Amino acid sequence: MAMQRRIEPLVLGAVLLTICLCWSPPRACSQAEPGGGVPGLFIFGDSLVDNGNNNQLLTLARANYRPYGVDFPRGTTGRFTNGRTFVDVLAQLLGFRYFIPPYSRTQGRALLRGVNYASGAAGIRDETGNNLGAHLSMNNQVENFGRTVQEMSRFFRGDTEALSCYLSKCIFYSGMGSNDYLNNYFMTDFYNTKSQFTPQAYAAALLQDYARQLRQMYQFGARKVVVTGVGQIGCIPYELARYQGNSSRCNEEINGAISLFNAGLRKLVDRFNSGRVLPGAKFVYLDAYQSNIDLIQNASNYGFTVVDKGCCGVGRNNGQITCLPLQQPCQDRRGYLFWDAFHPTEDANIVLAKMAFSSSSRAYAYPINIQQLAML
DSSP: OOOOOOOOOOOOSSOOOOOOTTOOOOSSOOOOOTTOOOOOEEEEESTTTOBSTTTTSSBSOOOOSTTTTTTSTTOOSSBSSSSOOHHHHHHHHTTOSSOOOBGGGOOGGGGGGEEEOOOTTOOSSTTTTGGGBOOOOHHHHHHHHHHHHHHHGGGGTTOHHHHHHHHHHSEEEEEOOHHHIIIIITOTTTOOHHHHOOHHHHHHHHHHHHHHHHHHHHHHTOOEEEEEOOOOGGGSHHHHTTSTTOTTOOOHHHHHHHHHHHHHHHHHHHHHHTSSSSTTOEEEEEOHHHHHHHHHHTGGGGTOSEEEEESSOBSGGGOSBOOOTTOOOOSOGGGEEESSSSOBOHHHHHHHHHHHHHOOOTTTEESSOHHHHHTO
């Protein structure tokens, strides 16, 4: 039976913190609100969660044209899918009554409610995605978060303890690594990374940089952090289209390489959760790779009938060229796992977000799920 796709905003017990012009910051850090009220959601990542930060950049990694956003309430915004992204659905599940805005269009007190720093083509490494043009790397995004915290301090009247308390109740989501493989390591015509690193050495180098970036987020005030592994990108329509004569064959070389990164990221989460490295922090690891496998192997249970082709695109598997401006997408979008050559449909994002939010299985969220993290 297909999983119910419709999302209603959930209230996790307490009413979300309302920020108004007359709001006065607390003087001391109180315990978390009953039910796990989350006052802000801060998002770091790539095109899987970008909601418009790339719109004004000189880059090919842009989605601010139809039919992108064809099913989104506000139409085309720069989201790389037909409707809501994973973090849009996650925000609703956390009880937010609005979509977290992009950093490029957020200022003032609106910063307190959360910001989306994600940028299409971005990676852990600064050079990742340069083949597509301008973007905001993970280093850039963390720097922008630091600027946000500095701006937020004005609304706490210099009370650093109150600001730290506030940030400790917020949720931080980070999804990085896909482009470091697709638009770096395995793009040998543009990058020489593969000739410099073995898959094991490259995963280690990425994790070393990523650990530094996550520690910097912690230094700026992040305490409840969700990190997601890289999905099964060797099986996306773009990769399937690259195999002449066999449009259903995954690139297992890519899948093997990213599995090394994912295993190391899960170990990093264990280290950060030990209390010795980042006292007071709680990290959750989302296994996007396993979630992808589950969606494909049990597609009919979730209502998907097409798992190897994009709903919108050009060429084999609709994966050789991504969705073109004003192109007519497939009609039955709810039956498609992929929207284009690289990105899931809104319906796939809904299923994946539900798994991460409330699943009791550690195969999807480890060591706890996002709902439990919010209630700490």
